[in-house]
Amino acid sequence: xxxxxxxxxxxRAAFGPEAVILALAAIGLNVHFGxxxxxxxxxxxxxxxxxxxxxxxxxxxxWSLWVGILVxxxxxxxxxxxxxxxxxxxxxxxxAIVTIAAAEIIRILIGSTDAxxxxxxxxxxSFDAGAFYDLNPYPDGPHDRYGVGTFEFTGQxxxxxxxxxxxxxLVSLVVFLIVRSPWGRVLKSIRxxxxxxxxxxxxxxxxxxxALIIGGVIGGMGGVIDAIKTSGADPNGFRPxxxxxxYTALLLGGAATYVGPVxxxxxxxxLREWIESFLRQLSAEAWLPGTVADFLDGSxxxxxxxxxxxxxxxxxxxxxxxxxxxxxxxxxxxR
Amino acid sequence: xxxxLTPGIDEARSGTxxLTPGIDEARSGTxxxxxxxxxxxxxxxxPVIGAPKPHPILVVDDLTRSFGGLRAVDVDHLxxxxxVVTALIGPNGAGKTTLFNLLTGFDRADTGRWSFDGxxxxxxxxxxxxxxxxxxxxxxxxxxxxxxxxxxxxxGAPSQIGERLSAAPFRSRWQDQEEAxxxxxxxxxxxxxxxxxxxxxxxxxxxxxxxxxxxARALMADPVMIMLDEPMAxxxxxxxxxxxxxxxxxxxxxxxVVFIEHAMDVVTGISDWVVVLAQGRIxxxxxxxxxxxxxxxxxxxxxxxxxxAGS
Numbered sequence: 001x002x003x004x005x006x007x008x009x010x011x012r013a014a015f016g017p018e019a020v021i022l023a024l025a026a027i028g029l030n031v032h033f034g035x036x037x038x039x040x041x042x043x044x045x046x047x048x049x050x051x052x053x054x055x056x057x058x059x060x061x062x063w064s065l066w067v068g069i070l071v072x073x074x075x076x077x078x079x080x081x082x083x084x085x086x087x088x089x090x091x092x093x094x095x096a097i098v099t100i101a102a103a104e105i106i107r108i109l110i111g112s113t114d115a116x117x118x119x120x121x122x123x124x125x126s127f128d129a130g131a132f133y134d135l136n137p138y139p140d141g142p143h144d145r146y147g148v149g150t151f152e153f154t155g156q157x158x159x160x161x162x163x164x165x166x167x168x169x170l171v172s173l174v175v176f177l178i179v180r181s182p183w184g185r186v187l188k189s190i191r192x193x194x195x196x197x198x199x200x201x202x203x204x205x206x207x208x209x210x211a212l213i214i215g216g217v218i219g220g221m222g223g224v225i226d227a228i229k230t231s232g233a234d235p236n237g238f239r240p241x242x243x244x245x246x247y248t249a250l251l252l253g254g255a256a257t258y259v260g261p262v263x264x265x266x267x268x269x270x271l272r273e274w275i276e277s278f279l280r281q282l283s284a285e286a287w288l289p290g291t292v293a294d295f296l297d298g299s300x301x302x303x304x305x306x307x308x309x310x311x312x313x314x315x316x317x318x319x320x321x322x323x324x325x326x327x328x329x330x331x332x333x334x335r
Numbered sequence: 336x337x338x339x340l341t342p343g344i345d346e347a348r349s350g351t352x353x354l355t356p357g358i359d360e361a362r363s364g365t366x367x368x369x370x371x372x373x374x375x376x377x378x379x380x381x382p383v384i385g386a387p388k389p390h391p392i393l394v395v396d397d398l399t400r401s402f403g404g405l406r407a408v409d410v411d412h413l414x415x416x417x418x419v420v421t422a423l424i425g426p427n428g429a430g431k432t433t434l435f436n437l438l439t440g441f442d443r444a445d446t447g448r449w450s451f452d453g454x455x456x457x458x459x460x461x462x463x464x465x466x467x468x469x470x471x472x473x474x475x476x477x478x479x480x481x482x483x484x485x486x487x488x489x490x491g492a493p494s495q496i497g498e499r500l501s502a503a504p505f506r507s508r509w510q511d512q513e514e515a516x517x518x519x520x521x522x523x524x525x526x527x528x529x530x531x532x533x534x535x536x537x538x539x540x541x542x543x544x545x546x547x548x549x550x551a552r553a554l555m556a557d558p559v560m561i562m563l564d565e566p567m568a569x570x571x572x573x574x575x576x577x578x579x580x581x582x583x584x585x586x587x588x589x590x591x592v593v594f595i596e597h598a599m600d601v602v603t604g605i606s607d608w609v610v611v612l613a614q615g616r617i618x619x620x621x622x623x624x625x626x627x628x629x630x631x632x633x634x635x636x637x638x639x640x641x642x643x644a645g646s
Binding site for chain 1 (some may be wrong): 389404439441461462463465470471473477478479480481482486489490491493495496498499500502503504506509513536539552553556612
């Protein structure tokens with residue numbers, strides 16, 4: 001059992017590009033769900049359009065990467081508008097159903113064989129993200145490593161996560177600035193009781209739409225980072241569980257807080273990878289009975305996701321406000 | 336029979352304000368007679384259903400709303416006088432709250448038209464009507480539990496620069512207005528005995544305090560007409576007393592107040608005009624001391640004190 005490797009793996013996951021992507025998805029979701037009370041179950045749809053907008057623009061149309069990124073973000077806005085117009089006037093539950101369905105419809109369409117010419121269909125689409133890596137200031141020789149012990153990244157990875165975490169910081173700052181304003185006060189009032197907001201002259205539909213677009217674009221940024229990280233996109237990477245992982249991160253860290261979604265994303269990946277590495281090491285131990293080792297072997301990933309789920313259940317029981325939330329605020333729910 | 340009802344009401348009244356002569360005295364006292372001129376006209380209006388008012392702020396025609404086979408609201412003509420306190424009373428299920436919902440755009444009328452502040456209301460939407468100055472409160476209080484008491488009131492402030500997304504990130508653009516709003520909100524909190532709760536979450540307030548908070552928030556919205564749905568329900572007598580005092584105060588300041596209430600001492604104590612609704616229709620309207628002696632009102636709503644005592 002080598003705990004150096006376990007912790008190294010966990011730390012790499014916690015600060016790697018996957019955590020950046022999850023953090024962006026969760027920050028967007030925080031604007032929707034945490035501050036406005038919009039039950040968006042299709043956040044993955046925004047990531048998908050961010051990733052495919054970028055990939056298709058470069059791989060299929062041969063446009064520059066920067067145009068591709070812009071296309072990805074514009075498509076996220078378009079999805080928010082298309083989702084919002086028919087559904088934001090409806091009950092919150094309707095909105096939830098429509099969002100999860102819309103994200104699945106987009107994934108299935110993009111992954112269908114009829115779309116091969118455009119999106120690569122069920123095959124993953126890859127493109128040249130060289131324009132991004134050309135700017136990499138980190139020396140990226142075959143032996144260049146950054147970090148300590150087993151917690152280390154290559155030069156390319158360093159560049160992705162540097163840009164990624166700077167983006168997370170900037171986005172968090174912008175969300176902080178707009179939510180602490182009177183605009184943010186209206187969002188929260190809509191979350192609490194939209195009829196009360198209406199009775200005081202607030203155009204609830206317009207505010208919900210603004211929140212949906214902002215949170216959607218932030219999710220789209222996560223998709224863009226995903227596309228750049230893998231130099232491509234694959235429809236299987238955008239299954240509904242991505243949304244639920246983002247919810248898990250958000251609730252772990254604390255919804256309706258500013259650092260909660262970021263902290264939650266880091267914690268989510270740390271726990272998941274720590275447990276998985278631990279189980280992998282465990283299944284290799286000689287003293288383990290054969291049946292247990294067979295059970296573990298190959299199921300480490302699944303079990304680890306299950307354990308994170310269990311952690312979430314325990315958190316909801318004992319600290320429902322998440323790590324950074326306000327307990328008194330939470331208790332007001334039991335009105 | 337009338338003789339049996341009146342004494343009780345008079346007692347209740349003297350606790351707050353004397354009615355007919357009392358209110359006029361109180362008003363001329365606070366506002367040096369200026370409001371007196373506004374009050375007189377309503378006293379000249381005959382207590383007839385649909386009676387035209389000298390300065391109507393709200394004029395309603397042929398308003399109906401049915402739920403299935405039940406006609407919840409069926410109002411031929413109603414005018415609400417500007418700058419006075421109008422009470423809307425009637426038995427449970429009479430359609431009072433439905434009428435409020437229709438007028439404020441929270442429910443859609445089957446037929447009918449109405450005008451507010453001289454402008455016809457064509458496609459009623461709650462937020463548009465609110466921005467024109469028609470501000471309502473709700474029977475089941477809608478305090479925003481996870482916002483502080485101060486934020487609840489600040490939300491009411493109209494035309495906030497900082498509520499526009501383009502200005503929101505730049506504090507310097509909305510700070511001055513926000514500070515002025517905070518000052519006004521604090522005055523209101525003070526007036527409603529909520530100043531000590533300023534930074535508490537509204538969800539921690541008692542039911543009665545929430546009613547007061549909702550009224551304070553509505554006043555922050557700079558209303559032309561305020562519509563209060565059972566503002567006294569569930570409020571303890573001392574708080575109710577102070578709320579009644581505030582409502583009369585509002586009318587002194589020129590605001591139009593319409594309120595739904597069941598407690599007759601409150602109705603006779605603070606209203607200048609009473610509209611009685613039963614089964615969706617207006618069955619009587621007039622000054623309180625006349626309406627409570629109306630046979631139809633007694634039958635439908637007030638009830639007789641002793642069987643056979645009335646006739």
